[in-house]
Amino acid sequence: MNLSSILRCSTAQKSNPYWRTLRTVAATTVIESIKKSARILIVCHIRPDGDSLGSGFALKKVAEKLGKQVDFVTDSDRPSHYSFIKCFYELNDKKYSGYDLGIAVDCADDTRLGKWLSVFNKCPNTINIDHHRTNNRFAKVNYVYPEKSSACEVVYDLISGDDVIDADIATLLYLGISTDTGNFMHNNTKPETLAAASKLLALGADLEAIVNDFYKNNTKNKIMLTAKAIESMRFFKDDYIVIMTITRKMLEECGCDITDTEGLIDYGMSIGSVGVAVCMTEQNVRSYKVSYRSKGIDVSVAALMFGGGGHKLAAGCVVNGHYEDVVRKIVKSVTDGIAE
Amino acid sequence: MNLSSILRCSTAQKSNPYWRTLRTVAATTVIESIKKSARILIVCHIRPDGDSLGSGFALKKVAEKLGKQVDFVTDSDRPSHYSFIKCFYELNDKKYSGYDLGIAVDCADDTRLGKWLSVFNKCPNTINIDHHRTNNRFAKVNYVYPEKSSACEVVYDLISGDDVIDADIATLLYLGISTDTGNFMHNNTKPETLAAASKLLALGADLEAIVNDFYKNNTKNKIMLTAKAIESMRFFKDDYIVIMTITRKMLEECGCDITDTEGLIDYGMSIGSVGVAVCMTEQNVRSYKVSYRSKGIDVSVAALMFGGGGHKLAAGCVVNGHYEDVVRKIVKSVTDGIAE
Structure with a gap:
């Protein structure tokens, strides 16, 4: 030994x-x-x-x-x-x-x-x-x-x-x-x-x-991106799931880069009704980096459906497709997880 | 004794x-x-x-x-x-x-x-x-x-x-x-x-x-008010002073009441360049409740100019007048404090 x-x-x-x-x-x-x-x-x-x-x-x-x-x-x-x-x-x-x-x-x-x-x-x-x-x-x-x-x-x-x-x-x-x-x-x-x-x-x-x-070292740009990220929120399943989307256009308009998206998903998690928060970050045309956070259910299962992975309460993947299709698939990946 | x-x-x-x-x-x-x-x-x-x-x-x-x-x-x-x-x-x-x-x-x-x-x-x-x-x-x-x-x-x-x-x-x-x-x-x-x-x-x-x-118990309404509060931010004196404004119309649009404004001023304080954050909350027509927060300078002096008071790093008052006049007076109250 x-x-x-x-x-x-x-x-x-x-x-x-x-x-x-x-x-x-x-x-x-x-x-x-x-x-x-x-x-x-x-x-x-x-x-x-x-x-x-x-x-x-x-x-x-x-x-x-x-x-x-x-x-x-x-x-x-x-x-x-x-x-x-x-x-x-x-x-x-x-x-x-x-x-x-x-x-x-x-x-x-x-x-x-x-x-x-x-x-x-x-x-x-x-x-x-x-x-x-x-x-x-x-x-x-x-x-x-x-x-x-x-x-x-x-x-x-x-x-x-x-x-x-x-x-x-x-x-x-x-x-x-x-x-x-x-x-x-x-x-x-x-x-x-x-x-x-x-x-x-x-x-x-x-x-x-x-x-x-x-x-307390946000930039003006990051705080403006935060407002846009909050406004992008869409709620599903009686507000249990929230999806926010950060587009490349939003980053450009706010003078931000990809590192400024860190932590934005926490605004979704800060809502009492929310059990799963998702942040979609546009990588390229029709390609999104997807981060899941959960207060309880296993979101690594959801990420795995798209070839990603992670932990029970925090997971991620990349999903390609039209925006509305990707949103629909993400909601399904979470609800399937709940059903199990 | x-x-x-x-x-x-x-x-x-x-x-x-x-x-x-x-x-x-x-x-x-x-x-x-x-x-x-x-x-x-x-x-x-x-x-x-x-x-x-x-x-x-x-x-x-x-x-x-x-x-x-x-x-x-x-x-x-x-x-x-x-x-x-x-x-x-x-x-x-x-x-x-x-x-x-x-x-x-x-x-x-x-x-x-x-x-x-x-x-x-x-x-x-x-x-x-x-x-x-x-x-x-x-x-x-x-x-x-x-x-x-x-x-x-x-x-x-x-x-x-x-x-x-x-x-x-x-x-x-x-x-x-x-x-x-x-x-x-x-x-x-x-x-x-x-x-x-x-x-x-x-x-x-x-x-x-x-x-x-x-x-982590925000409501959807409060988080939407947060976005509006961030968007209302105006910066002065090389971004050292930030003023956010919460109008009664914003509260109404978001389905919020006055208690939902608690903590919003922290978004101003979270910005690295900011030394003084101010939140103006519209009380009545041409009347604003004004909260000051500071990272160093004594803002109780600023609040005192309007008959308010508080501590060095957190103070408040009520200021009456047209919005732009009130903003101008608030900026002056802070810059006068810095000059001292």
């Missing part, structure tokens, strides 16, 4: 004192692994979000405090709406090679590392830090805790005993915990999540910066 | 071990006061919000668990958008008289009790539980802690040592902490606030119910 397999967490294991001890061993090991290495590669997933950036940057700062040479990379462009992060321009700024240690953060499986997977796999030691239940344990040591809200909460747990968290690192970890929980609204918000956030705030996490630079 | 004056909290006192001891005495006293009483009147402020309802209902449930007869009242109608609260219909359902103890929650001064002030003042014992810095200490015993986020956080501190918080009480207290901090976004969110929320969640607070019944 190797450490990697032992550290896979299950509900049964959580209450097992033997497992608890091993977890403590694991928590010691991540800092020890960093200490033993000279050059470290940290990789987060493609199209990085606040949690992957927060956890990756936090570990980079920790390793640098310990005198290590660190590159933090992703197989995507830097996401501009996170440019407020102090060290933002260090992402993808590759300086080193010949890494002793590779750390993957927030990557549910190895394909999420994109082109960096081969470099990661060449490292003599590799660590996989994640919170996705479906994680395929691709590294030599896997710290995968599906009961945790976010990779940042896992990182917090792994390093909080080591007196290495300064205000900047606390801010990075807080950012990831906050964004991955929908600012403490999603059901992955547990007492431990809020306790970690509390301690990070005490360690100097800059909540005001996170709120003003991320949550 | 009586207990009432001793318990006024100041920054200097907070670090004083003598004060800390007294605070512990105070915390013991609230449950003791309830235990000594048979009939209790709890009053929250007029036009109650989530914090006043949460703290009042939580104390009612605690007192009832201790076998007491309790009325919880406000000098306003029950606010229908809080009807999801389990015990909602107990508000203003007056059954008793001849109270031994009056408790005011979340009332910054005695005028906030409205018509209930005279009944409150007749109680042989009175307690004032609040978190407003300006509280005028109107009761015999005053538990006023301005460093706390909310009345609910104060109540949590006062009763958390007594093993009386069940899941329902935890949900009520969590509701108030969450709503008064803008769901942990406002700068009154402290490490202690998140620690209290963490413990309440562990005690069974129903976060999912709060999120679905409060934060």
